[in-house]
Structure formats: C-alpha cells, structure tokens
Amino acid sequence: MKALVSIIMGSTSDLGVMEKAAKFFDEMEIPFEINALSAHRTPEEVEKFAKGAKDRGIKVIIAGAGMAAHLPGVIAAMTPIPVIGVPINASLDGMDALLAIVQMPPGIPVATVGINGALNAGILAAQMIATGDKELMEKTIAYKASLKQKIVKANQDLSEISFKFRVKS
C-alpha cells in the first residue's frame, strides 16, 4: 500500500483538528501519511519532505498550521503537486492563519479551506485525485450523496418539535 495523500501539521497540538482528514481517508480507504513538521523549527526536514513527495507517489499534500502559518506555502514552493492549506485557530479566531495561507503571491497557489476545515481538506484531496481516477470519483459521488441523507434525517428530527402555530409542510 502506497500513500496517495500526505497530511502535515506544524505542531502536534493541531492533531485534534487534522485527524478529521485522517478519519475521512480511513472511511474512504485512501492510503495516507500523517506527520508533524515545522516550517520554522525543522526547515531541512520540510524541504526534504516536500521535494521527495511526488517521487514517492504522493498526489496531494494537506498542510495545517496556525498563527503566521507558513507551512502550506513553504511546501507549495518546493513541489509541483497541489497543496491544500488548513488554517488552524490558534489566535485571533484563526484570521491570522487564514490570511497567511490564502494570500499567496502569483505563481505559488495554496488551495485554502475554511478555518479548522480539515474534513473539507480531505474531501478536496479526494476530489483532486478523482480527476484522474474513476473509481475514486465514484466513491466521492457516493460520499456527497450520504451528506444529503444526514440533513434529511436531521430535518425529520426537527419535524418532531412541536409549536402551537407550526404548520407541517
């Protein structure tokens, strides 16, 4: 089994957020790696990781970081494969991390998801790989359909709350 996606986080304190992507890959049966590497404290390891990812078969990298979140951009600068950035809320409601990830200069995009949005990062990674993988495309379609079931179910629960002037539609 060879990993298709690599999840990187700037600090193990981000694990509570980032494991949502890992659990999604478990559910979708997509092999992945997960590691902690810091753009600032282990720059050599980040470089070695980023430059080797494509040749090890990694298709997409998901990088989560908080505060002045440089990790996604720094990795994106050193690999041709797409990098998904997850802003972690570690200060200022996550606004610092969001801007430090999304506002990349021309030439080096980072595909940014919402603050603490690691599940969406996982789904987006699957969608990217599915552009060239029919089987995964089918799984992605099935996953999206399942989301609909959850809200239909939630609406049924809601329909049991009673209000005097409520009309059931």
Next chain:
Amino acid sequence: MKALVSIIMGSTSDLGVMEKAAKFFDEMEIPFEINALSAHRTPEEVEKFAKGAKDRGIKVIIAGAGMAAHLPGVIAAMTPIPVIGVPINASLDGMDALLAIVQMPPGIPVATVGINGALNAGILAAQMIATGDKELMEKTIAYKASLKQKIVKANQDLSEISFKFRVKS
C-alpha cells in the same frame, strides 16, 4: 478539442481579473471554457452547468465572484469535481468575498485562492489535473522553474542600483 477546465464568473465586470486564468491556459495549451453565470440571477443556468460539467469532460471548475460571493460554493454543491474559488475585490477590500467563499461548511469544500488571485487559480487547476496526467505534470514543473528565472532577473536589475555603502554579495 474538449475543454478540461471551465472558468465561470459572477459578472462580466470580473473579466479583468478572471482573464489571467484564461491567459495562463492559453500559455499552457490547456483547453478551457469561459462564461458568465450568476448564482443569484441565473440559478437554473448555474445548476444546469454544474450538474453537466463532469460528463462533458470538465476536470476542474474555477469560479470567481465578489461581495457575498456564493457562486463557487453553489457550484461545489452540485458537482463532484473540484471547484476553485477566486474572491474578487468589489467591496471591503475583498474580505467579504474571501469569507463567503472559504468558510464553507463540512462536506462541500471550495479550494480558495487569494483575493483577485485568478492566475493562481489557473496554476492550481493545472496542478490538480496533473495528478493524473504526466505530460501536464512536466509542463507544470517547467512553469514553476520559469518563475525562478524572473526573480533572478529582477535581482540582477536591482544589483545595478548604486548606494554609497552598498556591498555587493
């Protein structure tokens, strides 16, 4: 020739920003479509477009919009292929568009780039397709290398400015 990427904008007033993606595809020889469709004024057309995109062979959609920018998210809700969102600066320095695009709920990611970042959206689309297309991967690598030449050249120009206490390194 069949389009691989579809560029959508909420209003033709966004063309000045969005054509940067179109020019990138011309340069990279990636066939694409470009259209104006409004999530709010032509919802049926948006639905028809989004639901048919995958079967017409589109691999990635790039959607740009300003203000309460719903277009990227609305399209992402109706297709399994990845959607890249470009926040357009039409008010509040583009902060409203950025938040309205990036802060998607769990289940429906939009791969967001920086404010007015249509060139980066184009590059990201190429990177996504290249995960399953070796030839495009080679082109993407070559493109990224060319960026380096530009800054090396810029640094040479800079080296000709003279200051009394400047030391050339």
Next chain:
Amino acid sequence: MKALVSIIMGSTSDLGVMEKAAKFFDEMEIPFEINALSAHRTPEEVEKFAKGAKDRGIKVIIAGAGMAAHLPGVIAAMTPIPVIGVPINASLDGMDALLAIVQMPPGIPVATVGINGALNAGILAAQMIATGDKELMEKTIAYKASLKQKIVKANQDLSEISFKFRVKS
C-alpha cells in the same frame, strides 16, 4: 391553518437560535413552518422549496445560516417573496455569516438582521406582512408597546439599588 412564514435553517445545530423566531410566531399566533435545508447539501430540496413557497401561500421566508452563509441568498434568487437572513455565529464571531448574507449583489436583496437575531427576524416578518394586513398591524403595535413595559420595569428594579451619592430623579 396555512403557514404565512417559513423558517429555514442550514443545519439543525442552528435551532437554538432560530427557535426564537418560532416562539415569537406562537406568541403572535402567526402560523409558520420550520425546516432544515442546506444550500450545499440538499440544493434540489432548497430549489423545490424556494420555487414553491409563494404558491403555497408563504408571505415571507426567514433563513438562518452560519459561516459562508449562502442559504438566504440562494433562496432569494429563486422566489419573489422577501427573504430575511439571520447570520448565525458559528465562527469568527459571526462576521463571516453577516458579510456572506448582507453583501448581496444588485437585484437580489436579503433583509439582514443582526448576528443571531432570530427574534428580530420574526418581528420583521410580522411587520412585512402587516403592510397588507390590518389585524396583524394592530398586534405588531401592541407587541412594540409591551417592549417598553419591560424596560420601564427593569428601570424600577434598578431604582432599588442603593449608592451613597445616588440621587433619585
């Protein structure tokens, strides 16, 4: 009994906020519906709902959503009846939801109330319907008068707190 107002929320986790509107309608004896529908996870249901609302006799729609809150705008795009948007504080103190709801493009207004302001959404809906309904106008006037009593009462409580240099006016 036919519903005059329809309350929609993007997720049942918004019920704690949105039920303030429901309770107001119970108090005012205005028949209403309440449902959970997601702009992103059940777009077809949203479309069916929005397009059918007017003909089922709905006069006003109240839609609450958080984060990149598209639900109110998406509904407004598909119905001629007025839509009231309630920004839910699910992240960034609700600022993302506020901007994603209020900053609608020309042509498709959403009548936006304050963050988590579902009670005000209910009152506003009553005021809108009362423009063509004399009986409801009387009720609305009575409700507004009752608000005054509450603050007069509160001021009486306050008048019992004693400070040494306080002068009763």
Next chain:
Amino acid sequence: MKALVSIIMGSTSDLGVMEKAAKFFDEMEIPFEINALSAHRTPEEVEKFAKGAKDRGIKVIIAGAGMAAHLPGVIAAMTPIPVIGVPINASLDGMDALLAIVQMPPGIPVATVGINGALNAGILAAQMIATGDKELMEKTIAYKASLKQKIVKANQDLSEISFKFRVKS
C-alpha cells in the same frame, strides 16, 4: 397619488447612493417620497416624520446613513412599519455604518441591505409591499426575470472574446 415608500437620508451627500432606490421606484411606477433628515441634527423632525408615516399611508421606510449610522434604528424605534437600512460608505469602507445599522437590539429590527445597496433596498421595499398587493407581485416577478436577460446578454458579449485554447460550450 399617495406615496407608498419614503426614502430618508441622513445627509444630502448620500443622494448619489440613495437615488438608485428612487430611480427603481420611477421604473416600477411606485409612488414615493424622498427627504433628508438627520437623527442627530433634526431629531424632532425625525420623530414627527417617523410617528406620522403609517397614518399618511407609507408602507415601508428606506433610511440610508453613514458612519455611526443611527437614522434607520431611530426611525424603527418610532414606527410599526418595516424600516430598511442602507449603510453608506463614508468611512472605514462602510463597516461602521453596517454594524451601526444591522446590530439592532432585540425588539427593534432594521432590514439591512449591503453597503451602498440602495437599489436592493428599493427592490426589497417592493417585495414587502407585494406580500399584500398582487399587482405589485406581478411587477416584481417581471423585474427579477429582466435581471436574467442582462447576464445572458453579458455572457454573449463574453463569448466573442477569443482565446487560443478556448472551447465554446
């Protein structure tokens, strides 16, 4: 002819924005008033205006103001008819006016539209009145349909721009 809507602005310097609502009413043949009244400089006139509006037959009030924009809320406090607030960008990109209008306390809603969104305020007023006026409902539906034509036309213009790798869809 009796006015159905009253447009109020805090300062005549807001006319450039607020006249978009007036022109919409001219186009829709909805009789309206337009006046400048300041919550801070002419509070008595504001009070007289707000308290008399309903009995003069006004159905909806549109109030535009910038900076610490109190006018819409102050009027809403003194009338049972719905008040639409238009935040004017006079400082801080209009963010001060937006918050000063939309964040009303429980009991006194202001139906807020986007920054400088006077056209949307006009449309929203028409939608409110149309809840009790079938003829206006028809006009509103026709107006919304006309918006669609504009973007369809814009897309045709866009379809004439040529790119080498563009594919017409």
Next chain:
Amino acid sequence: MKALVSIIMGSTSDLGVMEKAAKFFDEMEIPFEINALSAHRTPEEVEKFAKGAKDRGIKVIIAGAGMAAHLPGVIAAMTPIPVIGVPINASLDGMDALLAIVQMPPGIPVATVGINGALNAGILAAQMIATGDKELMEKTIAYKASLKQKIVKANQDLSEISFKFRVKS
C-alpha cells in the same frame, strides 16, 4: 443634594459594567443619578430625559450601550451638555458598539471611552466638571496620585518573585 452626573444604560444587563462609574462617584462624593432608558424601546423617555437634563442641573451624561449602540449619540443630539459614551461588549468583542458610538457625524460629538470603560467614563466626567470647579479639581488630582501608589505597591510585590538570574535594580 442635586445630581451633577447622570448615568444611563440601554439595558439593565449593562449594570455590571456601568456600576463602576457609580462606585467612583460614591468614592469621590459626587452626587449622581443612574437609570435604564432605551433609545429604541423608550424613545420618548429618552427625549424627555435628554432635553430636561441641563435644567435639572446635570453637568455631564454618561451613556453605556452595546451592539448598534445609539443611546449616547441620540442623547447628544438633544442636549448641549457633554455626553460620554461607554461601548459595552455584547457582541463582536464590543467593536460594533465602539464604532456605533465614536463615529458620530460632524456637529454632534460623543466623548467615547474604551470598551466596557465605565470607570474611565466616571473619571472623565469628574475632569469635565472640574474645569469649572476648583474643589473637584483638587479631588481629581488626589485621585490620580492614588493610582500611582497602586502600581508602586504592585511593583513591590513583583520584586519578591525570585528568579535565578534576576538582578534587583
């Protein structure tokens, strides 16, 4: 005993903040009133209060309010005596209240203090009255001197914390 200062709050839920001003006046032996009046729910009472204040001998009004905080500005519009505004943090960290109070249009100033800064509002009121009252000026000077003692004392406590490489200066 006749009140020199009047403390007004928009809601009795603001009492926890506003009583800091009341306690300061008790300490300084400055007679004051304290009441709850809402710009939006009791506009007539506010008007009566504001217009009568000067003739009842009130020298300064302190008004605290949260959210779209109109109370200080509305009072300032109806009295020639200075009004001090206290933004209350009820949402958005108090930023909405701050902007809705401080950004007054030309002609109607509100002397704004920091978010939840009711103690400072009390001190500022004393300073204003002291411009025409020598005895109060002396008290104000004494009060300011007492603040210095507190931080000198705090520094002594700090000097007892021991660190290995600390040098006492």
Next chain:
Amino acid sequence: MKALVSIIMGSTSDLGVMEKAAKFFDEMEIPFEINALSAHRTPEEVEKFAKGAKDRGIKVIIAGAGMAAHLPGVIAAMTPIPVIGVPINASLDGMDALLAIVQMPPGIPVATVGINGALNAGILAAQMIATGDKELMEKTIAYKASLKQKIVKANQDLSEISFKFRVKS
C-alpha cells in the same frame, strides 16, 4: 487674552485635519493655542507642556495623532484636565489610531472622537468648558441650533430634484 484650549498634533502633516478645531474656536471666539509636539520625538517638551497646561489656564487639551497614536494618552497621564483624542487616518483607515487612543487603561481616560473628527473635538471642548461657563453654554446652544438650519436647507434643495413618481410630503 488667555488660551482656554490647547490643540496639539503629533506632526504638522496632521494640520489639514486639526485646523477644523481651530476654525471652530475662531468662529466661537474661544481663545486657543495650537502646536506640534511628538510623544516620541520630543517627549521632554510634551511633558513640560502637559504638566504646565493647567496652571497656564488651559481648561481642555485636544490632541490629534495617527498610527500608534500615543500623544493623547501620554498627555492625559500628566495632567488632571480633560484630554480629547482625535484619531488621524494615516494608515489602516485610521483604525490603528482609534484603538491606540480609545482603549486607555483604567484611571487615565481620553475622550475620543471619530476618525479625523477634529471639528467634533472642538465642539466637545466647548461643551466641557460650558459646564462651568454660562455664556459659553449659550453659544453652544446657538451653534447646535445652526446645524439644524443647514440640514433643513439641504432638504429644500433636495425637494427640487424631480422624479416621475415622487410625491412631495
């Protein structure tokens, strides 16, 4: 003639804003000083100025500054007379100056007006002194009345604009 108010600005580049206060004092015939002193570049002069102001007969100080605007707070720390702070828009739309002036710690208030609000600072200074000066109170009342005339006049101009469906009220 002895100055009652002292206007201080952090840099002569702020004169365009601050002279609005000076012109107001000329109009009101209130003697004043106007000087440039920098909290950061001439701290000794600021100290000498602040400590001597009261004994030279100054009743109120108006201090304008931009960016990390320390001048009003630094002066307030060294005098018992009230200090009015004017945030100057020199960067970040003036938000940095506003926060650096208004968010003073407990004990040292600065009476803050809106961004670039020097005219309001002048009016506020007059109101403060008028708490102990009946003649100035009369002038202040007259000035406030004149503001009303301006908007009444503006409304007359507005009444001459013709719209097809306008109704004159």
Next chain:
Amino acid sequence: MKALVSIIMGSTSDLGVMEKAAKFFDEMEIPFEINALSAHRTPEEVEKFAKGAKDRGIKVIIAGAGMAAHLPGVIAAMTPIPVIGVPINASLDGMDALLAIVQMPPGIPVATVGINGALNAGILAAQMIATGDKELMEKTIAYKASLKQKIVKANQDLSEISFKFRVKS
C-alpha cells in the same frame, strides 16, 4: 552580576505572560531585571527608568502592555537601546495592543513580537545581544537546535497513533 536585559510590564496582571521571558533568561543564564511600570500611571518612573537604562549597562528592554499599549513606544522614545514590544491580549484578542505597539511613526521603532509572545521576546533579546557577544551567539545556536529536537520527538509520538489506511513514511 549586572543585568543585560530589563523586562518591564504595564501591570502586574501581565506577569503570567511576561514571566516566559524571565524563565528563558534563567535557562540561558542571562542576568535580567523585571519590573512593573505604567506609562500612564507612573510616567516619571518610566522616564527615569528609560533614560538611565543604557548607563546601567542594559543592552535591550522588553516591554509588555495591553489595550492602548503605549509603554514600549514611550520607552523607545527615551533611550537609544533597542526596545522589544510584547502585545498582551487584554481586549479585542490583543489586536488593539498589537497595532498600538507596532505602528510606530518614522524614527522610533519598536521591535514587535506576536500577541502574548514573551518567550519570543526573550529569544530576540538574546539574538540582539549576541550580535556583539560570541559566547551568547553559541548559546543561541544551541537553543535553536534544541527546538528541532522537540518537534522530532513530537512527530515520533504522532507516529504511534494508528489509522487503518495510514502508511508510515
């Protein structure tokens, strides 16, 4: 033993943040002072402290403050030695303190670190002194190397978490 660095805080309530710098100096065996001095409540002490620091042998000053944080800038105005500013989160998520410290006017820099970043202030002080002190340079290099070990260790812990589709890299 003579202190090389002086830590100043605006209030002893900031000690929980500022002691991170003190502990760093203990670990690095760099002699330091630590005191509470308020720019607003004890301006004379601040002046005496700032003007005497260089001659007592202090090489760098670290000043922490919250809200309208003037302390670092006020000290920087009165000494030629570098001043490091630590914005303390006491309100508005620390954004007010950050802007009030970092946005200094031309001529008087404050070396600003992140919100509550007292450890980084300590490291930065060591780096500054190390520009002229070889032994301290060696210690600084060793300290930075130790940071790498922590994240390598954290990554090992992470490697023990098991996911079904995880691939170890």
Next chain:
Amino acid sequence: MKALVSIIMGSTSDLGVMEKAAKFFDEMEIPFEINALSAHRTPEEVEKFAKGAKDRGIKVIIAGAGMAAHLPGVIAAMTPIPVIGVPINASLDGMDALLAIVQMPPGIPVATVGINGALNAGILAAQMIATGDKELMEKTIAYKASLKQKIVKANQDLSEISFKFRVKS
C-alpha cells in the same frame, strides 16, 4: 568594506519601500547588502543566503514582504542572527502581511516594524548592532537627537499660521 546588514525583499516591486532602509544606512555610513529573493519562487537561494549570512559577517537581516509574507519567518528559521520583518502593503492595507510576519510561533521570533516601515527597520538594525559597538551607539544617539530638531522646526512653521483667536504660548 564588509556588509553588516542585509536587506532582502520578496519582489523588486517592494523597492520603493525598502530603499528607505538603504538610504538610512548610506546616511549612517553602515555597509549593507540589498537583494531580491523570494521565499516561494527561489527557496534554495533563500536557504543558501540565510544559512551563510552569519559567517559572511552579517549582523542583522531586514526582510520585507507583502501578502502572505513568509520571507522574514522563513529566513529567521535558518539563521541565529536577528531578523527584522517589514510588512509591505500590497493588499488588505497590509494587514495580511503584518499578521503573516508578526504572529510567529514560539522559538522563532521576527522583530516586526509597522506597515511599510523600512526606515524604522534600518534604525532598529543600527540599534541592535550598537548593543556591541560603541561608535555606532554614538551615531544612533545623534540620529535620534536630529529627529527632535525636525519637529521643533515644524512647530516654528506652524507658529506662523494665524488664527484670530490664537494665543501664542
């Protein structure tokens, strides 16, 4: 002549801002280097530069960058010498660059100056080196004294503006 300071900018479009530091060094006769290197487009050159700086005799690095400004932090991660970060206003009034530079994680400080504050970065670099260089300390003290002359001169110009009620102090 060997460079003591190295100025780095992320793009030559930042030269208009960054040359203020260069001119300061010319004026102070401090030898320096100036180059353009991009954290994202030339990561290898940045690494080589950062790792070699100390051994080439560089004492301080000044790095300016806009948007998601990673350059200062990336360099700080690879050198023990102090790094000064200059946020460049290229979007969002420079707020993105400020947060992306100042909010560094524990262990890797960047000494941040104000938005576009390259002159202050130059002065701060001189102050840092002066901690171990007496001659430069003297120059720094002289430079700071010269700033005072400029504002004293500006105040003299201001003293010539005449107002009717101005009193010269």
